[in-house]
Amino acid sequence: MKPEFDIERARKETLACGNLIHFNNAGSSLMPVLVSEALHTYLRREEEIGGYETAELYEESLDQIYQSAATLLNCKPHEIAYVENATRAWDLAFYSFTFRPGEKILTTLSEYGSNVVAYIQQARRYGADVVFVPNDPSGQIDIDALSGMIDDRVKLISMTHIPTGGGLVNPAKEVGKIAGQAGIPFLLDACQSVGQIPIDVDEIGCDALCITGRKYLRGPRGTGLLYIRDTLLDRLEPPILDQHAAELISPTAYRMRPDARRFENWEQYVAGKYALAKAIDYALSWGLDSIQQRIYGLADRLRKKLSEIDGITLTDEGIEKCGIVTFISNRLSPPDIKAALSRKRINVSTSKGSGSLVSFRERGLEEVVRASVHYFNTDEEIDYFAEMLDRLTKR
Secondary structure, three states: OOOOOOHHHHHHOOHHHHOOEEOEOOOOOOOOHHHHHHHHHHHHHHHHHOHHHHHHHOHHHHHHHHHHHHHHHOOOHHHEEEEOOHHHHHHHHHOOOOOOOOOEEEEEOOOOHHHHHHHHHHHHHHOOEEEEEOEOOOOOEOHHHHHHOOOOOEEEEEEEOOOOOOOEOOOHHHHHHHHHHHOOOEEEEOOOOEOOEOOOHHHHOOOEEEEEOOOOOOOOOOOEEEEEOHHHHOOOOOOOOOOOOEEEEEOOEEEEOOOHHHHOOOOOOHHHHHHHHHHHHHHHHHOHHHHHHHHHHHHHHHHHHHHOOOOEEEOOOOOOEOOEEEEEEOOOOHHHHHHHHHHOOEEOEEEEHHHHHHHHHHHOOOEEEEEEOOOOOOHHHHHHHHHHHHHHHHO
8 A cells, every 4th residue: 555645744844834725736836845945955056156156066966967867767877957937848858850851850840839830940941841730639649650651751749748728648658659650850859758657768758858957846937957868979069169069179070978967058047956956856755656646646636626517618638638627717827817816826828829739729829727736735624715716707
């Protein structure tokens, strides 16, 4: 029998829990005390002795992030790079690929808008094609359709694991199997999934994966990670290099690092790096299976409560649904709901515009309310949230 989740500890180690209800964890979660204190301690040390000197003093601790991330993803430390955010991590991987006219990038209808912008830019630059794989009836990527679209012109499969605008969890493992059998590189945007669910890059079969610190890992903003499988490393040259990523060996030649840190640059948010390592270790201490079970249970309860409110329509898709819960009201706009809940000290966000444009246009949506739970949230908070929303939408 699994031990009961220690919610008392989780909330004690999350200072804001006593002051507000935070259902915006898919935007930016709350740092645990341990992570926040690590960040402040490092910054204070910089203030006291200097930035370079602090980095030298903490050198061993700063390097811990590579081992911690490797444990989190079941990969090797040399396959990890520390970067300033998930978007930049994803960009560095994607823009390392080149294409020929007529070659194809396969992606999903639920793809993150920023990624789609990059696909279009590179497609225009190289004469390639961006192809959206259709959904199956549940709203996730259609695996059979994807399989039927594989040919010798497909040069990259790139997908967001958990889209920003809903609770869908795309079947990454099945996509990875198809990509692996065809010998096609598979780039996975795991911005919303790492820290929320267990991620094993070998099991999934992705060749590159991006992570943010601020969401479900509960790290500081301005931090991210990039995983590059070592079998892909020698095939990719980052679009930007500096003398951290490569060594200048003559006036006309350089040699890139042999590891994923060729995707880093020398100047970094070093305090954030130190704190992000602590956040990863903190997540591992809870256990990702335990975290997923807790988050999914809370989200299921929230969806059930919302489904009972007249005028509220849930907009989540997929067979598997995660801790992101999205909905619309037939009485109030998403911004109005967000503002009203904020006055009750309840944090939610909205999803609209180019972030989910392809999917939303397919589904006739313009904007949704996004309530995203984490393991430190409670049943009581969900019940109160539903009660407040019911009152607001009946006025």
